[in-house]
Amino acid sequence: MADVHLPPTLPPLFPGLPRHLDVAAASVREAIDSLDARWPGLRDRVCEGAELRRHIRVFVDGERAGLDTPLPAGARLDVIAAISGG
């Protein structure tokens, strides 16, 4: 299980989606796929095609990560929206 933390901009888009939840996944990509299966369309909000969106970053246990980064048991996955706007 990974301890997944989502940006505050995501839960309002998908009814029932919490900010923090446990997801069974072996990689960042699997975690996002798993969330997309429960909340259809979520992948499109963090990925563009096969890549992460330009203003989305992911960190595994505090280290910058990508979609292929493995998720060890108990890892923390942070999905971050860029600090931008105005």
Add this chain to the structure above:
Amino acid sequence: MSRVLVMIGTRKGAFLLESDEARRDWELRGPYCEGWPVYHVVHDADNGAIYAAAASAWHGAAVWRSLDLGETWEHSSEGLTYGEDAPLRLSKVSGLAAGHGRVLAGAEAAGVFESRDGGVTWRLLSTLDDQPGREDWNVASNQPPGHLGMPGLLQHPDDPDRFWVVVQGFGAFETTDGGATWTPRNRGLRADWPLEHEEVGFCVHKLVMSPADHERLYQQNHCGMHRSDDAGRSWTEITEGLPSDFGFAAAAHPHDRDAFYVVPLDGGHGRVVPDGRMAVWRTRDAGGSWEQLTRGLPESAYVGVLREGMAIDSLPAPGLYVGTSTGQLFASADEGDSWREIAGYLPGISSVEVAVLD
């Protein structure tokens, strides 16, 4: 009694204004769409749905929909893509048109999508690949500062297979077979720059059709106002009498084929109303002469009005609605003779549309 619903797209979400036929007292609701920048909000008279084209800097482009006049909203971008390996990237949906049992979405980069299930899923209809110069449309150096997309969509009211699209900086194109083939419709337009192709390279800002005569089209172009009496096959310039040849917004009177409204802007970098004098201009003789309408509109107001920034309702004495880049919504209930602000302190307004609900 009918209700009048004004739909407003802003830099920070969508808003709705509602009134009765008198159009005197307005109730404002919103913001909707989670504060995403909203480029166009339209009403589908077939099923009562509201659709909003939006794009979040973080979460990408989607079309939002509400089946209960704004009470609840959902969004979808399923199918709104040129594909993972395609050279085109979809950065936003710029314009929408609903009717004939479908929703059309014009996207940036330039392409038109359709949904036949009320905005739940989308499919690419066309990227106009056979048009002159199409291979150059997405070359970065050819792209105008405001991006290159397909912001304008105009449906024929009676023929579902016939509609027009506007590609920024290249012109208007018509299909009569549901998007399978296209014809440039830019003859007679002015371009103040060299053209590489006779039929394309024109900067169409806004295309509207007279509800009273479907052969009568008007357009605000980067280079002047123009009228067509043959559904866009040829154009005649009707700029004379206006304070500038530049502007974005345009509206056609619902009952009078010769009456039409524009908001001329300074064509330089500012692109606000000339001399800070906000005015809507009206012709009642198909562009033969123009009348400046200012009663109730502000002076010392350096405001802009964008492409979808003006709408007109279909009541017997049509009401007009103009939204500014600084978040004011001005309305007239007497065909433009007098105006008042019916909403202020909104985020910058991208689009205004209106529906009369029975």
